[in-house]
Amino acid sequence: MVRALACLAAATAAVTALATTAAGAPPSIIRLPRGFRPEGIVALTPPYFAVGSLAGDGRIYTFNAASGTGAEVFNTPNQTIVGMSYDPFSGVLWVAGGPVGGNVLALSDGGATLLATIDVPTDGNTAPAFLNDAIVVPRAGAVAVTDSVNAALYVVPTAAACGPPARGLAAAVATRARRVPLTGDWVQVEGFNANGIEYSRRARSLVVVQSVTGLLFAVDWDGAAKTIPVKGGPLTFGDGLLFDAVDPAVLYVVRNRLQVIAVVRFEDAATLTDGARVERNITNADWATPTTVAQAADGSLLTVDSQFGAADPAEADYFVYRTPAATGGESKKGDPRVCGRRRHGWRVRTRGSQGVSSVVAASISADAVNTPGWCHRRQARVWEPHEAPEVGESSGVVRLTLRILLMVSSTAREVKRRWERAVPKAV
Numbered sequence: 001m002v003r004a005l006a007c008l009a010a011a012t013a014a015v016t017a018l019a020t021t022a023a024g025a026p027p028s029i030i031r032l033p034r035g036f037r038p039e040g041i042v043a044l045t046p047p048y049f050a051v052g053s054l055a056g057d058g059r060i061y062t063f064n065a066a067s068g069t070g071a072e073v074f075n076t077p078n079q080t081i082v083g084m085s086y087d088p089f090s091g092v093l094w095v096a097g098g099p100v101g102g103n104v105l106a107l108s109d110g111g112a113t114l115l116a117t118i119d120v121p122t123d124g125n126t127a128p129a130f131l132n133d134a135i136v137v138p139r140a141g142a143v144a145v146t147d148s149v150n151a152a153l154y155v156v157p158t159a160a161a162c163g164p165p166a167r168g169l170a171a172a173v174a175t176r177a178r179r180v181p182l183t184g185d186w187v188q189v190e191g192f193n194a195n196g197i198e199y200s201r202r203a204r205s206l207v208v209v210q211s212v213t214g215l216l217f218a219v220d221w222d223g224a225a226k227t228i229p230v231k232g233g234p235l236t237f238g239d240g241l242l243f244d245a246v247d248p249a250v251l252y253v254v255r256n257r258l259q260v261i262a263v264v265r266f267e268d269a270a271t272l273t274d275g276a277r278v279e280r281n282i283t284n285a286d287w288a289t290p291t292t293v294a295q296a297a298d299g300s301l302l303t304v305d306s307q308f309g310a311a312d313p314a315e316a317d318y319f320v321y322r323t324p325a326a327t328g329g330e331s332k333k334g335d336p337r338v339c340g341r342r343r344h345g346w347r348v349r350t351r352g353s354q355g356v357s358s359v360v361a362a363s364i365s366a367d368a369v370n371t372p373g374w375c376h377r378r379q380a381r382v383w384e385p386h387e388a389p390e391v392g393e394s395s396g397v398v399r400l401t402l403r404i405l406l407m408v409s410s411t412a413r414e415v416k417r418r419w420e421r422a423v424p425k426a427v
């Protein structure tokens, strides 16, 4: 606890004053803007979280979980924001864009600045893509994205956040998304299929829930899926997934219409396919349709209630609910997602062969992208709906820095070679 707090304080020095003014218990309910229609929630640098909107105007709301205050930091027309994943190495927030166009967004500044919009390849699909959830795996230099209506995953190189490659590197740097068909035990059925996605660092495997059947799969980067037997399953209406920050054997599975979060415990965190059981359900009498969950530095869970089927979604009030940690523990180890950009920089650099883009990202993570001060700046500014977001000065600097680092870190051929090697091995 002491160490976690010290670490948190160091990592967010500039915001400490703000966070401590809200000393005492953090709010257990956080109100979102009226009509927001939230679906995804993700933890940014503590104590900040981002929530995305299904309303179609590309809104992202970022809030301070310690004080409960927040602001809409982004919007763009004709865009849904569904599942999100945050890369603490680079400060890039990855977004699954839902049904509109089958795209993935990369943003910085806690969602305030659009770095890139990435289209995914849809050849081989039987229906228009619905990109539902994303998980960034910095060590693999890749983001995996689920499609709820086609039997495929999309794999986006993290380097795609830099935008189109600079001249000369164009032919070599992998920035294009790939479509990876789901195979093995995966059987595509009628209805909503692949939904929440997570990555087990212990098992080095992706995990996907198939909503309609409630089956849980361990999935390789090449799309090969293996069923995970779950006692107390199936996990029908499975939506957002989240591995506990402290206990790698615990996976939270949000079951939206059943209004529970299943606490799923694996027999062996390193071999997910040995099986798991539903240890207990987390419930809350106020939830209508909880969809996704994120975890705060103290281990507590923040669940967003989407209220699917609300009579008048544009006028409905939406909330995020905090529940105490299921594992009952504070992060003693200093969860890398919570604490320590320096840790990551060190770790990634010593594992230099694993995905050049993550090395690049780690190198710039210091203060370029994810300075704690951003939230002060952004909170002062609330955009009107549909107002096109300005591309701030920082994004230009970030892009330029990323490009320069890409160029000096390796020859173009080396970049390509490492990317090809890193991803299929599912580091």
Ligand SMILES: *[C@@H]1O[C@H](CO)[C@@H](O)[C@H](O)[C@H]1NC(C)=O
Binding pocket: 078, 100, 101
């Ligand atoms: C929204 O995006 C989709 C997919 O790109 C496109 O087909 C549609 O025309 C767009 N709608 C508007 C109003 O721009």
Ligand SMILES: *[C@@H]1O[C@H](CO)[C@@H](O)[C@H](O)[C@H]1NC(C)=O
Binding pocket: 232, 258, 260, 262, 278, 279, 280, 281
């Ligand atoms: C969890 O909730 C589901 C859905 O309501 C229920 O079927 C299951 O029995 C519950 N499991 C436990 C361990 O309480």
